[in-house]
Amino acid sequence: MPLYKSLTINKNTKVLIWKIEESFNELNTNVLLTDKSQTRLDGMKSKLHQRGFLSVRHLLNAVGYSDADLVYDEFGKPHLKDGKHISITHSFTFSGIIVSNDIPVGIDIEKQRDKILKIAHKFTPVEEYKTIANHDALISKLTIVWGAKESLYKIYGKKKLLFLHHIYVDDFRFADEKTTGEIRYDGENSKYDIHFLEFEGFTCVYVFKKSYKVAELQSC
Template identity: 25%
Template sequence: MPLHRLLRLSPTAVLGLWHRTETAAALGALLPAGAGAAYAALLPAAGPERQAQWLAGRVLAHAVAAALWPGAPAPLVQNDATGRPYLAGPGRPAGAVVSLSHSGAWAAALLTAGGRAGVDVEVVRDKARRIAPKFLSAAELAAAQAGPADDAHYTLLWSAKETLYKLAARRGLIFKQQLLLEPLPEPFAAAPAGEIPAALHLAEGQTRHRVCYSQPAAGYVLTYCWESEVPAFIH
């Protein structure tokens, strides 16, 4: 059972990482008793690799929930109409929040007892660098291009904005205008872990955040952000 790590971020938040080596069938056998049939009905109609990634996220979410709420009935991870995961069932504590991500052989899950949460794990590749003008603001792009930024650095920037997007928990945000990294971190190779100051610019006003980042393994980037309460808007 390759549960890589459970990290207690606070008394009300736990982050989990899973290094997947199992097949979809093996992962299904790791689900809590009674949950297998419910997840079988929700399993995406995709190939075995995609199904294994999906199930790894659910198995991990249950491991994180057990660490955060020991002894409580296992909640069911479902998705709303926009695809965002949420906890359901009698085992769901009031106000609980879940954020999931998977890429390649890794899955990440962040659960909190309330507030907001976002997590993202990404395989390092050249895609983020190629599409950087689409998700970085002009100032962010200029800062990235001024330094020795490589594929890992651009993947980190993309992942940080994905985490902010999940934290905001709303559709239709423009990454290069409303999800801003201020200032950009140093090149990722020189700083394998740290925090990025960030801001959400929404119609109601602005909120400030700190996105944590690290490398769970060579060739991967992990970012996450959580809040026990929704912060007040700055106008």
């Protein structure tokens, strides 16, 4: 069961993406879950969610961790017991994680859908997109912005942030595959680097603290 994609940000930070093609039984093989995780898995009504949950455990294994190494705080943010940073995402047939030894990180995978046009006003100033006449390009850009804000929300890790008022994403060109963003909340401003990629009708966005030196990305 190979990885779909692995990105090396630098020697301390990696992104791994899994394409979920296996059955539940295949994914449930060679995965040891804690009692709490097993109860959570058993309580999921959707087979797709179950397979996403299990695929994340395979991604953990790929970077040397098990389900028991993963814990969640009172806000639902995942942490690794050894103190390293992790963020997790799952959308339909793809899942992903980003793991870093030394910096907070966030990741989000989203399926590109027309639905985002209906909710865009809730997370970004829609008037900024009136010059985008191409329908697919508009959906693509909005999905990147949503994924960036979702990743920044995850990296902050608390429940009070509002996408429209506290999280900002600078404009970007698709070809650059990166931009910058900022969280402005409670009198403090923090800046982040944002990277994105698109594949098979999905968008993956991952973020980390700005000015962190990034090695040339290697993918496989």
